[in-house]
Amino acid sequence: MSEKGMLIVLSGPSGVGKGTVRQAMVAKYGQQFKYSISMTTRQPRPGEVDGVDYYFRTRNEFETEIANGGMLEYAQYVGNYYGTPLRYVNQTLEQGQDVLLEIEVKGAMQVRSKVSDGVFIFLTPPDLHILQERIVKRGTDDMATIKRRMQTAREEINLMTNYDYAVVNDQVELAVDRIEQIIASEHLRVARVLDTYQSMLGED
Numbered sequence: 001m002s003e004k005g006m007l008i009v010l011s012g013p014s015g016v017g018k019g020t021v022r023q024a025m026v027a028k029y030g031q032q033f034k035y036s037i038s039m040t041t042r043q044p045r046p047g048e049v050d051g052v053d054y055y056f057r058t059r060n061e062f063e064t065e066i067a068n069g070g071m072l073e074y075a076q077y078v079g080n081y082y083g084t085p086l087r088y089v090n091q092t093l094e095q096g097q098d099v100l101l102e103i104e105v106k107g108a109m110q111v112r113s114k115v116s117d118g119v120f121i122f123l124t125p126p127d128l129h130i131l132q133e134r135i136v137k138r139g140t141d142d143m144a145t146i147k148r149r150m151q152t153a154r155e156e157i158n159l160m161t162n163y164d165y166a167v168v169n170d171q172v173e174l175a176v177d178r179i180e181q182i183i184a185s186e187h188l189r190v191a192r193v194l195d196t197y198q199s200m201l202g203e204d
């Protein structure tokens, strides 16, 4: 029985720090997993690069991908499509490498219903006041969008119990280390199951 890579889904409300934590994970542990670049129809922010931050596509192109079955999951978020291209995830997992997705909650729930052996991590803010403060300070959204993101955040936090783990993002380095510990212990758990399976069947 060969070992596939592990699908790690990092999710949580907008502004909690998913992107910040993911970047810190890539910087510290980037050789241990592959990050799956998402596709979106939103406009690039200053400094964002196509094929690095996102695959930036038109609505037409995105909907064609959906129709062709090319997305593992997708969702509309604050007026734009966001989604995970399926092929890269499948190929990378088959090569035995872990894949990290950083996605919003509706998409994470779609992946949950399709991938039974993924590890689902909900990144949570210390409280909602701090969450709003982070979105405001980031300075990427007008007040109306911030209100929509906060309303969506309340709905998303209600779905936290559908995840395997909740990690508080109080400090980025602490959150990264907590996630790293979760991944390491999940690898150990899978290795033990494989060991037991192989010894029961008498395989080497």
Ligand SMILES: Nc1ncnc2c1ncn2[C@@H]1O[C@H](COP(=O)(O)OP(=O)(O)OP(=O)(O)O)[C@@H](O)[C@H]1O
Pocket: 012, 013, 014, 015, 016, 017, 018, 019, 020, 021, 134, 135, 137, 138, 169, 170, 171, 172
């Ligand atoms: N632990 C933290 N302490 C203080 N500020 C933080 C922390 N983590 C992230 N931030 C800040 O909060 C803001 C939002 O972070 P980030 O953009 O990573 O969130 P996100 O969850 O990826 O948001 P979105 O879902 O909208 O893309 C940024 O300005 C970031 O620098």
Ligand SMILES: Nc1nc2c(ncn2[C@@H]2O[C@H](COP(=O)(O)O)[C@@H](O)[C@H]2O)c(=O)[nH]1
Pocket: 012, 013, 014, 015, 018, 038, 039, 042, 073, 074, 075, 077, 082, 083, 084, 102, 103, 104, 105, 106, 107, 108
């Ligand atoms: N369902 C998915 N959500 C995604 C994906 N990639 C990013 N996201 C999430 O969208 C929001 C908004 O992102 P922003 O870059 O406009 O701030 C945020 O919560 C992201 O995590 C994806 O492939 N699928």
